[in-house]
Amino acid sequence: MRHPALLDAALARRLGAQAGGHGDHGHAHGGHADHGHAHDDAGHSGHDEHAAVEPGIGGLAYPVAVLAMLVSFVLSLAAVVKLGSLGEHAVSFESPVWHWIDTGVFSIDISMVIDRLSSVMVLIITGVGLLIHVYSGGYMKGDPGYAKFFAYLNLFVFAMLMLVLSSSLLGLFVGWEGVGLCSYLLIGFWYEKGWPAEAGQKAFVMNRIGDASFLIGSFLLVHLFGTLDLSDIAGSLAEKLAANPGMQLELFFAGLCLFGGACGKSAQIPLFTWLPDAMAGPTPVSALIHAATMVTAGVYLVVRLNPLFAANPNLLFLIGTVGALTAFVAGTTALVQRDIKKVLAYSTVSQLGYMFLALGTGAFSSAIFHLATHAFFKALLFLGAGSVIHGMHHEQDMHKMGNLRKYMPQTFLTFLVGAAALSGLPLLSGFFSKDEILGHVYAQGGGYYVLWGIGILTAAMTAFYTWRMVALTFFGPERFDKKHFQPHESPLSMTLPLLLLAALAILGGALSFPPVFEHFVRVEYLRDWLAPVTDAGTRLLEEHAGAHELEHTTEWILLGLGALIALGFAHTAFHRFKSGIATDEATFQRSPLRARFLFEAWGIDKAYTLLVVQPVRVLALMIAAVVDGTLIDGFVNGAAQAALSSAARVRTMASGRIATYGLWMGAVTALIAILLVWNR
Amino acid sequence: MSPQLLQQLFTADALWALAPLIALCLGAMLVLLSDILPGTAGLRRPLFLLTIAAAAYGAVHGFGAPEGTYMMGSFHHSHALSAWTVIFLLSGLIAFEFGQRYYKEEARFLAEHDVLMLTSLAGMVMMAGAADLLAFFIGLETLSVPLYTLAGFRRARSDSVEAGLKYFMLGAFAAAMFLYGAALVYAATGTISIEDMSGMGSTLTEPLALAGFALIVGSLFFKISVFPFHLWVPDVYQGAPTPVTAFMATGTKAAGFAFLLTLMGQNLASGKPVLPESAAWIVGWIAVITMAAGNLGALVQTDLKRMLAYSGVAHAGTMLLAIAAGWHDTEPHGAQTALLFYMAAYVFTAGGAFGLLAWMESEGGEVTIESLKGLSARRPMLAAAMAVFMLSLGGIPPLGGFWGKYLVFSCAVRADMIPLAVIGVLMSVIALGYYLKVIVAMYMQPQTQSHSAGISPRLAAAVATGVCALVVVALGMLPSWVLERLG
Amino acid sequence: MSVPPSHIFLLAALLFAIGAAGFFLRRNVIVVLMCIELMLNAANLTFLAASRMHTLAHGARPDLQGPIFAIFVIVIAAVEAAVGLALVIALYRNKQTVSLDDVADLKD
């Protein structure tokens, strides 16, 4: 692999295999079987065996699921309205309590609590969820697992709601694992192809690593607080800490362990590698689970237990660092992806990194703000990408697209909105949420300046890869094979959600404008709304480090810088790529190693395979063969062998000769006599 | 002999105490007469059974008779003796029943066979009841001489004769050892009465006495076949006619143990062991080594009879552990109770197993593991009985053998010989290794040989098998049957 | 006779050991039987020596246990000889030999 051209050829083959093999094959099982094979070079042909099934009773799945979501959304709205009407002092209300597990010392009770934080989450989950349900009806039409899909999807929403509504950390964990399960099932939804099942397994196991850490965290909390009730923990933490400063260290570990769990679920370094693979699932799943909701559960957890994290500035800095690094690594990776969903996936990881960066500064409400806006525009982008894939007959490689704006205008326009929001073009939702975060980071000073620098760099890259994607997909020459098919616009059931989400992506910034906008209009709905939840943490933080407020001039400068960078890099990218894929090819030609390094997300996944997965596999085989088979079982069988071989030796005594037998008798008799006399 | 002397010797109690012995001796003569007198040959079997029944009646009656020494110190009657006698009689009965229709060319000597068996039984009773060394020695010879002959009973077969000769040569050697030992003990103590010896204290630990006891114990070890006095066992068991083997494996062993218990003071008024205390660990280790040797020996056998012979050695080792514990057992009659139960179960188990072998042999020659394959399909009841015997021999509850094992190891534990007990129980694992081999062959492997000989219906053997199996199960479920009579 | 008892015992022990050695060494069944007789005689000698010793210790009151035992031993010796020789005859009939080397077919 010395020769650059050779390397490139190999790489291209690989990319092709990946793009094709990992193609999201959408609904077109029977009708486009020939084309499916064209990209299905891994030899998976199983899925073609099934003709599209008759809708039958399965056809009911869609209306039922959507109706359920609709009811759920309406109820959520009602709950939020009720919550809002309760006033400043009653910040939550609760369902009846279910005594789940009696541990003998304390009882783990579960109830559904809605407070200001969960109300935001609930709205996002049911709202975005509803739209995605509607969208899926069109996207999944004709799939043999149609009904199963909606069952899983509804189950997911149930688990996600359980996660955000549960009053107890363990109840939260039920949802936490529940969404993991649904994620596993949905990633592997097209299991006949093989690798989606593998991707699902990878996601589950990676999540489990985080969950193990989560469990330890929960044990520590039980040890410290004697309960798993979230509001009890959050409420009593400050008091307890004041009474017993020595628990700081234990709190640190508890927080660290829970953060470990969050890393798994929210795809942070070092556990982020499952999320790009999770794109094996149907695209609506990617939108709902792997962009808008589930992956933000980690953010939710940290905000939910914000005093625990706020109690320790070092922990916060650690979280911020992890977030920033994740944002940066994933951002660089997204720069060179060819698979449209992969770009979005790495972008999601990167944006999640932003959220953790926000958490790291103690800006809990900013994290939730970005969570919300990200849910809108990333869902929009994924659904848009889904629409593209759908229209392109499950082609995901952007190098084989181009000029699609001509064929799918609605998709194009909404996608454009999403891209603008993601890249932080001024006055769109992403602009506000991202700059709020960067502003907070800058305000912390000290080591945070470094993180801020990384954040700015990432913002630049975000703008770059977003517009590269737009340009490659919707502009430039048509690189697909027009003889075989004609890209087409998606049905209304798919475009309608796109439009609604586009609206949200544009307007989402209104949830919370930067403080400097006070001169014009004071809109800090979200921050105020969340204040009862985040106050405890903020107060703790201020005790340690004092408040950090930015001067207005600085803030203006930062805002301007953000806008400038976004616009600048968006422009550059768009111009470089609107004419075709030459720039990409140049990149890969110029320094294939670096390109490949970026393409493979800094080789982290490979490193895991090499350093963890393979050794574990080898170790398991070694244990089974050497330790178990040879040593332990060898001991057991050896005992049997020893018995047999000593039996063979004993056998020689029985020579059949009377004299020998007599000799033995005489000998032992004499021995007994001697011993008796000796021991007299 | 004056009438006074006769009256003094033969009191009613003494007569009851000696009743089994007398019955057996008389029975032996009557059977012999039936052979000689013309037209009475058909009486042989009823006479034998009657004799056993009469002796058994005497023994059972003996449970109520007062314990004590009779015949001026030759014979000691105890309830344990009655129990031992019952065991001997059962052993003889089982061997006799399985011996029906076993012999072919030797059939004309069947009356002699029965006479020898009854005489041998008389010898056993004498051994168990012996109160002095002389009475024991005579009992021993009365037991042995007929058995030598019975072992060589199929005199046209060289292996039978070899078995008889081997048994005889080594038996005579052991008898010589016993005699020399008895002489040394007598020299040291001035008495041949065991009762008298038991109170002698330090005299019993003089070198002369110790050497004597070593020789006596050596000869007893030969009879009960413990390591390394067991080497004859597989050879002789293999060569001897199988019903005789059953008899040897159960009865002879029981008699040897009965006398060992006497030497351990269990049947003496003083209750004190005659054998020196320092022998405890020696005997204990011999017991454990015996278990090992027996079980290991059995492990590699393919001939079932030889395997059972070695297994018998291992069982002797187990039983010897109770003897070894006798010095320090806090339960005065612990060893006696344990061994009686053990033997009671063993008589039916080993008797039944050997008996089944005899039955199968008469159908198709030698019984090997190979020939057992698929037995459960051919002869389900027979296989089931054999499985019961094997599991009981292995000491699996709820079968009789388990409680025997439990009681014996209880003795060892009470005597604080826990290491020996642990090693001992672990030897059972090896034992199960080969008992299971039999079950595996019968139940889990397909038939590999042709069995053309067909089934020989033998009512006596079938009944005996059934009864043995049932008793083995019953002893396991309701050990109180026996235990309460011993307690 | 004023030989100390221990000397008589010693003699008996010697005879017993020689008999035992013969039992181990010889291969002719009949000779081996004779060796057993030798051992029995050693036992008898011991019985009588012990009897004599105890008689002396009891102040010349005869201790009859020894002689009685000895008589029984002689009877038993005869019995064993008879049975043993009968077995030898049976063996000879089967194998035309009286060598113990040929009596080792039954073995492991």
Next chain:
Amino acid sequence: MDSLTLLVFLPLLGALVVAFTPREAVALQRGITLATLLAVCFIGLQVCLDFDGSSAAYQHVVDIPWFALPSGGGSSVPVHFRLGIDGLSVLMIGLTALLGPIVMLSTWGHITTRVKEFMVWLLIMQSGMLGVFLALDLVLFYVFWEITLVPLYFMLGIWGGERRLYATIKFFLYTLAGSLVMMVGVILLIYQLKTADVAKLTEYASSLDSTRQTWIFWAFALAFLIKVPAMPFHTWLPDAHTEAPTSGSVILAGVLLKMGTYGLLRFCIAMFPAAAIQAAPIMMVLGAAGIVYGAFLAMAQFDVKRLVACSSVSHLGYVLMGLFAFTQAGLRGGVLQMVNHGLSTGLLFLLIGMIYERRHTRMLDQYGGIASVMPLFALFFTLAVLSSVGLPGLNGFVGEYLILLGSFQSQPWIAGVAVTGVIFGAIYLLMATRKLLYGPLVHAENKRLSDLNLREVGLMVPIVVLCFWIGFAPNTFLSRTDASIDALVKRMQETRVALAAGAHAPSTAALPTEPDRR
């Protein structure tokens, strides 16, 4: 006749009846067996429902004198036929009774030869297992304990796979070796305390001197550890499972292994608290090691049945660890996890049996994509796997969580290692699921597989229901163990205090004292 005696003897009676049916009357034999087991199941569940969890006393006690054992100094120890239930055994009774008919129903598919014999052994097995859990007399317990060896021996040996003879003898001898050492312990204990009554023994055992306690503790523990099987003594299990017929595997995994953990709880811990406290770190390390080691073993398997067998080693490591944490949570989790393992692993073995009956191979590489042709099978298999990996909402999670929580309270570092089992468990079970159910249908034979039939679904339904029930409302089950476990924990704490007050401090000073907040 009272219900507990009936529980023990009804199956035996059934066995006797079956034994006297003609050999060819297979339907009759199956019918009688099923009826008997259903009756036992009904009685057993009734007994569990009647059980009062707020009392630590033995309930439904049956006490019939049996015989007396000589016990030194001319005294004798009466041995009784004494049965009873308390919080430690109630769940096991329920589980055993429940699994009976299920196992019976599963035999339709794979026991086609020598049906009569199998039914007899199955019934005897049921008797023996119920006896083990019910016996309140040490001797009686031991008798039942060993009896259970025999039926399984035959079930493995006659109806097992190719290497069944090796496996069956290994199983028998290995576990027997442990039992026999325990026998010496039983004898010694009874001799020392002059009683065989478990209640009295539990009361008096602490009066023994500590060396003796320790020895007897280990004599018992060895037998139980082998049966469990704990880590270095486990090698018989994969072999036995692999070769056993489905029903044998289900019994083995479902109930038989629990006899070991139950024994540890009832005898080792409850009788010898001081020795148990000293042994606790070793036991917990064994447990944690078992969790990880079993998982690694499972990862390396190609035979799905063997994989599940190895997973048993891992799962029972949890139980071992939980029991020896001596915390409320740990003990509860341990007791509950015994049931959980019985259900989920039982379910897995049933499923593997069903697919084996169709395809006659258990090699993972012979499958793939089964989910497409056997969706019901896939559903149940996934459920079983999820229950086994401890997904919240299913039974496995509650047990595992309580165990890990309890262990963490007592030995944080050991528990920390054990938590990794959560990861490894997911790895090997999901791997098996993927290789079995997912991917393309590459083997032509698999395309014609028929999905589960009504019988097969029906026999699994009760288990699945219980999985969810325990997952969502474990208190139904935990509450029955309350009083007994409270009493036990109290006893352990008192013992710990006494040990700490003694001359030498126990090595387990790290054990925390739980605040009693109830």
Next chain:
Amino acid sequence: MANLIFYLMAALAVVAALGVVAARNPIMSILALLGSFFALAAIYLVSGFQTLAALQILVYAGAILVLFLFVIMLLNLANETKLERIDLAMFHGRKAVWTFLIAGALLGISAFAALAIVPAAGDAPALPERGIDELQPLADAMFSRYLLPFELVSVLLLATAVAVLVLAKRNRGPLNLDQGGEST
């Protein structure tokens, strides 16, 4: 004088016993055994056991040894020297070493025990004048204290007769071998 006889006879008995073991010809063994028995009888006599001495000669020499001789003659073994080819060779080899070790150990322990006897204090009193085993007391004891063994021995003798009959009877026609067994 009596002492001298004892030691002489003791030496004779030992030498004769060695002869039994070492003789090549079984006939020689019998003769050596006879010598040994006579020597022992003499020792019995000087030790005060005249009855036993007489029995020794009568039964042993008169009956048992004759029986041996009879069998040797019957089976025509006297010439079959090949049965034990080299008598001296049997004193070599492993088996011989073990033999000497074990027989030596038996001898050693017995000798040690015998020598450990503490002689009765003072001068030995004289033996009873009419010997220790006077016939009348012997008979009295035999028929009272030892009646049971005595009776049982009779049963044993009967059994022996039967045994010899079973073992030695020729398949066709009676073989008059069996009376030898009962000739006590």
